[in-house]
Amino acid sequence: MKLVFAGTPEVAVPALDALLASERHEVAAVVTRPDAPAGRGRRLVASPVAERAREAGIEVLKPVRPRDPEFLERLREIAPDCCPVVAYGALLPRAALDIPERGWVNLHFSLLPAWRGAAPVQHAVMAGDEITGASTFLIEEGLDSGPVYGTVTEEIRPTDTSGDLLTRLAFAGAGLLAATMDGIADGTLKAVPQPADGVTLAPKVSVEDAHVDWNAPALRVGRVVRGCTPAPGAWTTFRGERLKIVQVVPAPDRTDLAPGRVSAGKNNVYVGTGSHAVELLWVQAQGKKPMRAADWARGARIGAEETVGA
Helix, strand or coil: CEEEEEECCHHHHHHHHHHHHCCCCEEEEEECCCCEEECCCCEEECCHHHHHHHHHCCEEECCCCCCCHHHHHHHHHHCCCEEEEECCCCCCCHHHHCCCCCCEEEEECCCCCCCECCCHHHHHHHCCCCEEEEEEEECCCCCCCCCEEEEEEEECCCCCCHHHHHHHHHHHHHHHHHHHHHHHHHCCCCCECCCCCCCCECCCCCCCCCECCCCCCHHHHHHHHHHCCCCCCCEEEECCEEEEEEEEEEECCCCCCCECEEEECCCCEEEECCCCEEEEEEEEECCCCCEEHHHHHHHHCCCCCCECCC
């Protein structure tokens, strides 16, 4: 089939690579978000998908809005059979959805209908799910509600951050998307409507969502830290400034600390929660690089009665 691939961040690149490597399909063009400012200089930088397409010598389309007439006209000229999508980052209007004969097929990083929305991996980790996966489905105008072509499953490991899990899903999902394109081309794969039961939503995780509540049990604190790593980054406050919490582990033997109370020794830093304490392993003070919590505590000269999050 002739394909136009839509995607933007690094997590979409493995799927693009899998389709480029396929001998059965031609990736005629890529659709991605416009160049965005990045770094200290805030210079415009092309998306990872745009860079990969450029390396492969593929036409890159960067509409400000997918409803722009110039973009829609160029898509009609290319006349793709199908448009696979991975984390494109913009809503597709009906005028665009109607152009490819086989529709737009999205790779979504959950087992639909669970975790529909922008942040399925983060929500799965924060909810304590043990199993997640990826799904390919036919895009409709609803939120991730279209019929499903196929799925792969992935275990969520006890120490997984959302970044760890998303990396694995990106590669597993790439194979699923390529297989889905094969099945659609063969006419052997039919999309099955999603069940009405089991729908959960995964909206974008805000900075406020990543604020650590030390009154919560240690299990919940750990899930929030892992689910918000690497972005937006779990955080608390210390001496009136923001402190990013990069990595914690449970410390079930420490039940002597009130929620938010800090205990800093030579090599360990503990913080009380609503159950037992957690040990801080890595933190990032405001304006600093990530560092071991013990090094941060020595530099901060933490007193015996100090707290975080107050």
